[in-house]
Amino acid sequence: MEKGYTEMADLLRYGAPTVSCIVAITALVISIRLNHRQRQITRLEIARNLHGELISDAAMKDRHTLGTIHWQNRPISSEGTERGEVMCAYFAMLWRFERLHAGRKVLLEENNNVHDIALTILDRQIQTHVADYTCTFYEIRAKLEDSNKNDPVVDDRYAISFKELRKSLADTADEDTRRKLMYHTDNSETCGCSCHKVNPKPPVPAQHSQAS
Ligand SMILES: [Zn+2]
Ligand SMILES: [Zn+2]
Numbered sequence: 065m066e067k068g069y070t071e072m073a074d075l076l077r078y079g080a081p082t083v084s085c086i087v088a089i090t091a092l093v094i095s096i097r098l099n100h101r102q103r104q105i106t107r108l109e110i111a112r113n114l115h116g117e118l119i120s121d122a123a124m125k126d127r128h129t130l131g132t133i134h135w136q137n138r139p140i141s142s143e144g145t146e147r148g149e150v151m152c153a154y155f156a157m158l159w160r161f162e163r164l165h166a167g168r169k170v171l172l173e174e175n176n177n178v179h180d181i182a183l184t185i186l187d188r189q190i191q192t193h194v195a196d197y198t199c200t201f202y203e204i205r206a207k208l209e210d211s212n213k214n215d216p217v218v219d220d221r222y223a224i225s226f227k228e229l230r231k232s233l234a235d236t237a238d239e240d241t242r243r244k245l246m247y248h249t250d251n252s253e254t255c256g257c258s259c260h261k262v263n264p265k266p267p268v269p270a271q272h273s274q275a276s
Contacts, residue, residue, distance in 0.1 A: 107171060107182035114167045115189045117160045126153035133207060134200045135258075138265035140211040146268065147211050154204050158222040161197065164190065165229040172232075179236060187233060194233055195244040199257035201226065202248040 117123065130153050133140060140150050168190075171183055179187070201223070208217050234245040247255045 104181065107175075107180065108185070110167065110171060111182040111186035114164050114171075114186060117164050118190065118193050123157070123160060126156045129153040130157060130200055130204050134203055135262065136265040137203075137259050137262040139267045140204075140207045141267045141269075142211040147208065150204065151208060151217070154201070154208065154217070155219065155222070157197065158201065158219060158226060161194070161229060162222050162225040165225050165232075168229070168232070187236065191233060191237065191241060191245075194230055195241060196257075197226070198230060198245060198247050199255050199259060202255075203259060 129150060133150065140147050168183070168186060171186070172179075175183070205217050205219070230245045234242045237245060244256060247257070
């Protein structure tokens with residue numbers, strides 16, 4: 065009886081707390097796993113929204129405006145509304161990339177600068193857009209300045225942000241993509257974009273408002 069009593073006392077003293085402790089640890093592990101899963105879902109959702117910046121209806125319209133001039137390699141008319149419209153689209157796209165860069169930076173920093181699945185997917189989705197706009201911004205900016213020498217394009221701050229995004233993407237990109245992302249960093253580098261092979265098309269005639 066004496067022995068049995070001692071065993072019971074020991075079980076109560078050590079065993080019972082141990083059992084509840086295991087239950088608590090199990091609950092904690094499950095909750096950490098759930099939080100980990102929840103965090104992953106949230107990060108994927110943020111990444112999806114960031115990519116959404118570039119493929120929204122408004123972005124498609126601006127991309128069409130810039131893309132047409134970029135790929136036809138034609139000058140921007142200084143008459144009519146074209147220059148103003150191109151200027152608007154140019155800045156709207158710069159701001160989209162700025163928001164994208166800011167959001168991506170938060171995702172990176174929040175994960176100790178390690179690429180998780182959300183960042184890997186995001187980078188894969190935006191890489192081509194960023195590489196394409198490395199040339200687009202450069203060419204459109206030059207054309208905007210050519211079309212009116214008295215009205216410079218004041219985009220320094222946003223251009224810096226786009227450059228940071230390119231550099232950050234280049235860090236983990238393959239060699240070919242890295243070179244595409246780093247083009248136009250200075251005048252000594254040759255851009256591989258096909259737009260340079262296109263003979264410049266004539267400017268679209270300015271649209272004058274109808275006389276009433
Ligand atoms: Zn180029
Ligand atoms: Zn180009």
